[in-house]
Amino acid sequence: MTAPPSSRLQDQVVIVTGAGSGIGRATALAFAHAGAHVLAVGRRAEALHQTAAQHPGIAVLPADITGDGTPQVVIDAAADRWGHLDVLVNNAGATAAMPLADTDAQRVTDLFALNVTAPTLLAQAALPHLRAGRGAIVNVSSTYGHRPLPGAAHYAASKAALEQLTRSWALELAADGIRVNALAPGPTESEALTAAGLPDAVVEQIKQDETARIPLSRRGTPEEVAAWIVHLADPAATWITGQVLTIDGGLELT
Ligand SMILES: NC(=O)c1ccc[n+]([C@@H]2O[C@H](COP(=O)([O-])OP(=O)(O)OC[C@H]3O[C@@H](n4cnc5c(N)ncnc54)[C@H](OP(=O)(O)O)[C@@H]3O)[C@@H](O)[C@H]2O)c1
Incomplete structure (x- = not known):
């Protein structure tokens, strides 16, 4: 008989970046409710503590994942605390309204540092632990990782990059038993638009x-998205890797 999700994820160690709000907070809580130990990462300590206050299975690490050497610090914090690491959820990310005429090199660099480079370095630092436990990576992309987005092309391009990293790593790491998938949400209630500086x-x-x-x-709710992130990470999802799952109320079909 197949074990229920709660027992399969029991005592698994999960890192969720961007866990102080929106999809990341809902994801941290969903894993904790399933019995996992969760390290909630983000820059705002107060926001992370608000997440952790909702479940004792969640510990916090305030950190800017784009900082020099920070990805290794994040991975070490989880491995040192619980002795292993089973799942990395690369959720932290940002959008940026930036028509071509207004494109600014520094904003492009910053966007890719957060949406592409930081998930890469976190995955790299996590690799020895994920190999040891035949773990999983879930990258949070967007519907706009595979659709055009006029006015925010570099956001779409950064998520397209994350989707290609997902597919390539899935093949690269398959022999190690590490599964790599991506979740591509459509418009979901969160702080993302406000965080982008829009009035x-x-x-x-x-x-x-x-x-x-x-x-x-x-629009979607963070809980609806989080449930599928947990499904993709669930050790029972043994036969799925390299996939980008779109959760967007059908937007992709239009
Ligand atoms: N909401 C949507 O409609 C939607 C749709 C498709 C995809 N997504 C993707 O879903 C993911 C989660 O976004 P969300 O919608 O939940 O938005 P959100 O509420 O703005 O969450 C983003 C999180 O990332 C964290 N973060 C930002 N920069 C960081 C950094 N340098 N270091 C560490 N943490 C950082 C933020 O926390 P701090 O500010 O405290 O660091 C925040 O908690 C993102 O990758 C986003 O692109 C969202």
């Missing part, structure tokens, strides 16, 4: 426009 009125307009375009007529 409230613009955020509201974007949300209304997105809702109108989504076949299921609403």
Whole structure:
């Protein structure tokens, strides 16, 4: 008989980046509810503590994952605390409204440092532990990792890069028994639009426009996305690797 998710993830060690808000917070809580030990990572200590206050299985590590040497510090913190590491969820990320005419080299560099380079260095530092436990990586992409996004092309390009890393690493690491998948959410309630520096009125307009375009007529909730991140990481998902799973209320089909 197949074990229920809670027992398969019991005592597994999971790192979730960007766990102080939105999809990352919901993901940290979903893993903790399934019995995992979770290291919640992000820059704002207060936001992480608010996540951890909701479940005793969550520990926090305030850190900027784009910092020099920080990815290794993050991985070591989990491995030192619990003795192993089974799952890395590369969720922290940002969007940036940036039409071509306004493109700024530093903003492109910063966006790729967060959305592409940091997940890469975290995965690299996690590798010995994931090899030892035949673990899993889940990268959080976006519907716009495989659709065009006028006005935010570099966000779309950074997520496209993450999807190609997912496929390539899946092949590269298959012999080690490490599974690598990506989750591509559509528009989901979170702090992402505000964090991109957009005024409230613009955020509201974007949300209304997105809702109108989504076949299921609403934006997603972080919990709906988190549930699929947990499914992809679940040790029972033994036969899936290199896949990008889109969760977007049907937006991809339009
Ligand atoms: N919401 C959507 O509609 C949507 C759709 C598709 C994909 N996504 C993707 O889903 C992921 C989660 O986003 P979200 O929607 O939940 O937005 P969010 O609420 O803005 O979450 C992003 C998280 O990343 C953390 N973060 C940002 N820069 C960081 C850094 N340098 N070091 C460490 N942590 C950092 C933030 O925490 P601190 O500010 O405290 O560091 C924040 O908790 C992102 O990769 C995003 O691109 C979101």
